[in-house]
Amino acid sequence: MLSRILGTYLRPHRLSIAVLILLQLVQTITFLLLPTMNAQLVDRGLLRGSVVDILWIGAVMVGVAAVQVAARMGAQYFGTSVATALGARLRSAIFRRVQDFSVHEVERFGAASLTTRTVNDVQQIQLVTVDGFGSIVSAPIMCVASIVLALQQDVPLTLVLLVFIPLATVTVLVVMARMGPLYGLIQHSVDGMNRLLREQITGVRVIRAFVREDHERRRFGAANEELFQLTMRARRQAAMMFPIVWLLGNVFTVVVVWVGGRRIGSGDLTVGALSAFTGYVILILTSMLIAMYVFLTVPRAQVAARRVCEVLDAAPAPSADGGADSGPRPGHVDLRGAGFRYPGAEEPSLRDITLSVRPGETLAVIGSTGSGKTTLLNLVLRLYETTTGSVLVNGTDVRELDRDALSATVGLVAQKPYLFAGTIATNLRYGRPEATDDELWHALGVARIRDFVAGLPAGLDSVVEQGGGNFSGGQRQRLSIARTLVRRPDVYLFDDCFSGLDYATEAALRAALAPDIAGATTVVVAQRISTIRDADRIAVLDEGRVVGLGTHDELIAGNDVYRAIAQSQLTAQEAL
Numbered sequence: 001m002l003s004r005i006l007g008t009y010l011r012p013h014r015l016s017i018a019v020l021i022l023l024q025l026v027q028t029i030t031f032l033l034l035p036t037m038n039a040q041l042v043d044r045g046l047l048r049g050s051v052v053d054i055l056w057i058g059a060v061m062v063g064v065a066a067v068q069v070a071a072r073m074g075a076q077y078f079g080t081s082v083a084t085a086l087g088a089r090l091r092s093a094i095f096r097r098v099q100d101f102s103v104h105e106v107e108r109f110g111a112a113s114l115t116t117r118t119v120n121d122v123q124q125i126q127l128v129t130v131d132g133f134g135s136i137v138s139a140p141i142m143c144v145a146s147i148v149l150a151l152q153q154d155v156p157l158t159l160v161l162l163v164f165i166p167l168a169t170v171t172v173l174v175v176m177a178r179m180g181p182l183y184g185l186i187q188h189s190v191d192g193m194n195r196l197l198r199e200q201i202t203g204v205r206v207i208r209a210f211v212r213e214d215h216e217r218r219r220f221g222a223a224n225e226e227l228f229q230l231t232m233r234a235r236r237q238a239a240m241m242f243p244i245v246w247l248l249g250n251v252f253t254v255v256v257v258w259v260g261g262r263r264i265g266s267g268d269l270t271v272g273a274l275s276a277f278t279g280y281v282i283l284i285l286t287s288m289l290i291a292m293y294v295f296l297t298v299p300r301a302q303v304a305a306r307r308v309c310e311v312l313d314a315a316p317a318p319s320a321d322g323g324a325d326s327g328p329r330p331g332h333v334d335l336r337g338a339g340f341r342y343p344g345a346e347e348p349s350l351r352d353i354t355l356s357v358r359p360g361e362t363l364a365v366i367g368s369t370g371s372g373k374t375t376l377l378n379l380v381l382r383l384y385e386t387t388t389g390s391v392l393v394n395g396t397d398v399r400e401l402d403r404d405a406l407s408a409t410v411g412l413v414a415q416k417p418y419l420f421a422g423t424i425a426t427n428l429r430y431g432r433p434e435a436t437d438d439e440l441w442h443a444l445g446v447a448r449i450r451d452f453v454a455g456l457p458a459g460l461d462s463v464v465e466q467g468g469g470n471f472s473g474g475q476r477q478r479l480s481i482a483r484t485l486v487r488r489p490d491v492y493l494f495d496d497c498f499s500g501l502d503y504a505t506e507a508a509l510r511a512a513l514a515p516d517i518a519g520a521t522t523v524v525v526a527q528r529i530s531t532i533r534d535a536d537r538i539a540v541l542d543e544g545r546v547v548g549l550g551t552h553d554e555l556i557a558g559n560d561v562y563r564a565i566a567q568s569q570l571t572a573q574e575a576l
């Protein structure tokens with residue numbers, strides 16, 4: 001998964017990566033040159049007392065060190081810019097894919113997990129890219145070349161390496177094998193933490209109203225403790241690894257100096273060669289530590305890559321773009337034997353629904369709570385797809401319709417209105433950015449909220465907080481009705497959006513709305529009989545089935561379910 005992501009998203013940066021690798025090579029060569037030059041300095045300069053040799057070898061060493069610094073800075077720059085670009089591209093790929101998700105996919109992952117995957121997981125992959133490219137080339141070259149150069153200095157001394165390297169490698173492998181699964185658990189725990197925080201912040205009013213602060217504090221404490229413990233376990237493993245390898249390295253250096261000292265004594269080795277040898281030992285140790293650090297970030301990045309790929313590979317909303325445009329008869333909506341069962345649910349929420357609505361007509365849908373009214377509207381917008389039968393807009397199956405064309409034709413005012421952070425004007429123009437101020441004021445007038453907005457000091461430019469939190473429920477509902485009116489779709493779907501208004505406001509709004517949307521196709525879901533009694537036809541839903549269809553008078557006369565709803569709401573005289 002990690003290699004797939006890196007392969008795909010790093011391809012456009014091939015040139016930068018090539019430069020980066022080149023700079024790493026230069027840096028590695030300078031590292032490798034210095035111990036040998038140091039040996040020359042000792043043997044030819046210091047031991048022979050040649051000032052000229054000390055000066056010129058010293059000058060060359062300073063030059064090599066300067067090249068090393070420049071190469072390191074360049075490599076850092078290219079490494080960081082490649083990783084940052086990778087992060088940005090990956091985030092936008094996830095964002096685009098999530099935009100195409102069906103409602104089911106969004107619910108399957110959950111908003112909190114999608115956020116963690118977009119921000120946190122991408123960051124892990126970015127980290128391994130910066131550190132990985134910084135070392136993946138240099139560490140092995142440095143290690144192998146140091147061994148070769150050490151061999152050149154002294155063969156018997158190099159044999160000691162054969163003990164040290166396998167020991168250090170086994171330590172690293174054991175720790176890595178234990179850390180991989182831990183990182184999976186950590187990311188999962190971060191998800192859970194995000195989910196909990198989100199729930200507790202959005203539900204803060206309910207928590208206070210039910211005096212459940214202590215309970216929520218305990219829930220948060222438990223999740224926080226779990227994340228803490230897992231992170232500590234991972235850190236302990238990592239913390240163990242570095243000192244063990246350092247210790248091995250130091251013991252090894254002592255052995256090298258001891259064996260080397262004896263060989264100098266017997267005349268088999270020069271002092272310069274021993275100093276070069278210890279220099280290469282340090283390089284081997286450094287390259288192993290660098291490799292270890294990268295290996296520590298790899299398991300975590302692998303888990304992150306798997307989670308990112310799960311999102312990228314998830315099926316987008318079925319037959320998304322490129323389908324047919326809606327046909328020439330604006331606003332025809334037909335449900336033909338439509339049925340729907342939520343994924344994982346035992347029973348269908350809708351069964352065999354056959355209904356038609358034409359332009360200029362209003363179909364009302366009424367039924368007890370949970371009878372399937374919202375689900376029916378979701379099918380028209382293809383937020384969910386029918387599991388049996390079909391839904392047609394303008395004579396074309398919505399599954400074959402271009403998503404943009406469907407959105408342009410059908411406008412939904414949701415049961416729970418959502419406003420975006422911005423201003424009232426940006427929210428109203430959400431579906432039609434080119435709408436004029438006059439059109440916005442007109443829509444506000446129809447939605448009976450014009451006076452309220454006009455009374456705000458900043459008017460249309462008044463700030464809207466995320467979710468519309470600085471407005472009342474009724475104000476949010478009316479603003480979202482105005483937002484849909486500004487779009488002027490051919491089909492209006494009103495999902496129980498008048499229930500938050502008092503009777504007088506609702507009556508005034510409906511009176512203003514009627515002429516404004518006269519030629520359009522309208523489907524109104526409502527709980528109140530008063531909202532729908534003037535509709536051309538009313539469909540009565542019960543447990544996912546249409547159990548009655550007709551005008552108010554016809555249903556009052558012949559439909560028991562409707563009559564029961566009406567009688568529970570109106571006085572007997574009004575109902576009849």
Ligand SMILES: Nc1ncnc2c1ncn2[C@@H]1O[C@H](COP(=O)(O)OP(=O)(O)OP(=O)(O)O)[C@@H](O)[C@H]1O
Nearest residue numbers: 107342345349367368369370371372373374375376
């Ligand atoms: N995301 C979901 N996953 C599983 N089942 C769901 C989901 N959403 C709704 N349901 C179920 O589908 C049925 C119909 O729900 P729906 O929201 O369409 O009812 P409704 O008539 O609009 O109710 P209300 O008047 O309370 O808004 C209910 O039994 C509900 O439990």
